[in-house]
Amino acid sequence: MKSLIVREYLRVSKDSKGTGKSPDQQHDENVNAFDRQGWLLHPDPPYRDTDRSASRFARRGREDFKRLITDLEEDTFDADVLAIWESSRGSRRVGEWVDLVELCKERTVCIWVTTHGRLYDPSNARDRRSLLEDAVDAEYESDKSSERIQRDVRAAAEGGRPHGKNIYGYHRVYDQKTGELERIEPHPEQGPIVQEAARRILEGQSFYAVAKDFNERGVERRRPTRKQHRSNLGWTAPAVKQMLTMPAYAGKRQHRGEILGHVEAMWPALIDFDTWLKLQVIMSPPERKRTNDWPARYLLTGIAVCGVCGAPARIGKQNAGRRKDKVTGEPLPKPVDEHGNELPYPHYNSYVCVGVPGKTGFHVAMRQEHLDEVVTGLLLARLARPDFLTGGGEPGKDTDAERQAVLAKIAGYQKYLDDVRMEAAEKLRFDLLLDQEARIQPKIKAAQKRLEQLSEMDPLVLRLVQGGAILRGWDALELADKRRVIRAVVTPRINRVGPDSKGQRGINRDRVDPIWR
Known part of the structure; x- marks a missing residue:
């Protein structure tokens, strides 16, 4: 046996x-x-x-x-x-x-x-x-x-007790014998940082200025991160603002987004409640409407990130002319127009790391058209993979098996139509082809619709993939929609130039790592 x-x-x-x-x-x-x-x-x-x-x-x-x-x-x-x-x-x-x-x-x-x-x-x-x-x-x-x-x-919420991880600025004290939480005290180093940030914002300083100063002083960041490309980011302006919006620092317990005003938290307030309310109005005044709907000008600004610190990239101008003579080292005159008027030196655009507040200089830069070409190529190759649509699913549901079955059904329908086309061409029976296409195409569309329902992906990405001609569909998109597709699929990471690539002209594809979502 x-x-x-x-x-x-x-x-x-x-x-x-x-x-x-x-x-x-x-x-x-x-x-x-x-x-x-x-x-x-x-x-x-x-x-x-x-x-x-x-x-x-x-x-x-x-x-x-x-x-x-x-x-x-x-x-x-x-x-x-x-x-x-x-x-x-x-x-x-x-x-x-x-x-x-x-x-x-x-x-x-x-x-x-x-x-x-x-x-x-x-x-x-x-x-x-x-x-x-x-x-x-x-x-x-x-x-x-x-x-x-x-x-x-x-x-725990009704009793003013904490839930989850320890909050920055506080220190938990446990009974050494039972392991039970005894009390929560202000952290001797972190607590004053929270209070200092609140005081400085109330005085009219910017979030950026506070983050910059914290980084220059070497203040440890609020939260560690598991994302390697953001591990060196340090304090940022959004991090300062997010910290100061937490009602816990006013000694208030929050449950499901609601501040429990009748509950006294078991930890002392680092900021008194009236001051905290005033701080919220200063940070987010009701008359300020944040739309952020200005048109984008470049494909990857704010999307590509630095491979050193994880900060987003912006567009910067790089000089493309020679300012000094190579032999003598003397400054060269600026170019002039036909009337003898001086023109600015030629330049080109580069994606540049914005750096971290308080840390001098940027870490990486890459020519705009080079990075755009590399990322577009990687993205379109990814979208064209046969298994691309199997990567997502309805949140909380195990739908991979059904997605695989739907994909197999679509492939079967398409193969059947290919066979019919060949048979129709051999027998000159194009009426047969039209008849079968009329019967099968609705089934393909129904299966594609179900596939879309089973996916977590951005509907724009799905339409682009299911359209068939991905390159043509990509070229037809507006810049804002292209940025939307990139954000949904990948975060491009720009690395420094390696020692073997210094002085290399043209596109250096090895400098770009795609972080797929």
């Missing part, structure tokens, strides 16, 4: 340290169980989702779970057994679990649950019932946990 081949699905909901320890422990226990059963582990790495919830409240999708479903649907799973450590690691959604069980039944794949020490056969009615009962229990427990968390959050 041949040994069964097993593939694992490993998952953990929270992995704040990023070590993947829990999935590794699941794998070790699974392998021990496989050895006892005499089964063989599939040579490919396990399906693995780290720091991913499986409940209906999850905010992020599970990439490898989607890959598992796709492999089962396309019959490329290539194993006899799907192994999970416990049922809830597979899913905490009944519908999702039912789909998985049905797919395993169709592909004659058994399900091994390590904590049960049991192999389930989805084609067996009793085994299938047991698996589905586990799914109902897992979803019930997930819903109970969610309700309990919401009650705890409401209770």
Whole structure:
């Protein structure tokens, strides 16, 4: 009797340290169980989702779970057994679990649950019932946990207790024995920074001036960032403003965007409430309407970012003429027009890092037409990929399997029409082609509409991709729409010129890293 081949699905909901320890422990226990059963582990790495919830409240999708479903649907799973450590690691959604069980039944794949020490056969009615009962229990427990968390959050808000991470400017003190939160005190270094920022804005200073001074003094930024291209950004004007809009600094508890005026927070105010209200009026006066609807002049201003500090790029003028003689070093005269009037030196536009307030100079610059050409090429190549539309989905829903099915349906319709065209050309039966196109094209449009419903992408991006001729569609867009498409798909990062590229003329494509969304 041949040994069964097993593939694992490993998952953990929270992995704040990023070590993947829990999935590794699941794998070790699974392998021990496989050895006892005499089964063989599939040579490919396990399906693995780290720091991913499986409940209906999850905010992020599970990439490898989607890959598992796709492999089962396309019959490329290539194993006899799907192994999970416990049922809830597979899913905490009944519908999702039912789909998985049905797919395993169709592909004659058994399900091994390590904590049960049991192999389930989805084609067996009793085994299938047991698996589905586990799914109902897992979803019930997930819903109970969610309700309990919401009650705890409401209770904490009404009691003036904090929720979530520690707020900049404060320090939490815990009981050394019980680990319970005892009190929240002003942070000896951060608290005065908050108060100083509030005082200076009330005095009429700008957010930029405050950020610049903080950076020059080496004041540590409010929040760390996981985005590598923004890790050196430091204090910015928006960061100062956002900090001072928080009612927590006025000793007020906020819940779901509402300030609970009747609740006294358990931490002291760094800014008294009346002063904080006055500060809000100064920062965002009611008569000031922020529209930001001026027409853009360049493709990537404010979109491309510096690869050193993460700051956005603006347009700057670079001198294209020679100011000094190469031999003598003497200044050269400015060019003149036909009347002898001096003209400015020739120049060209470059995208330039705006820098960080208080940090001298900029870090990178790249010629405008060069960066525009590189980013446009990368973007259009990305949009033309056959799998581009499978990257997004309805928030909170596992829709990848349906998207794949819709894409396959569209491809099938298009292949059928191609075959009909060939047959019509051979038989000179163009009436046949017209008849079939009239029948099939509505089906293609309906499938494309469903694909759009399943996607999180900007509708403008979808229309561009589904239009077929992406390059022609791109060329027809207005500049504002091109910027909208770029923002939705990619953040271009401009890096410094490498030592091997100094003095290089022409486009240096290696300097641009696309950060895909």
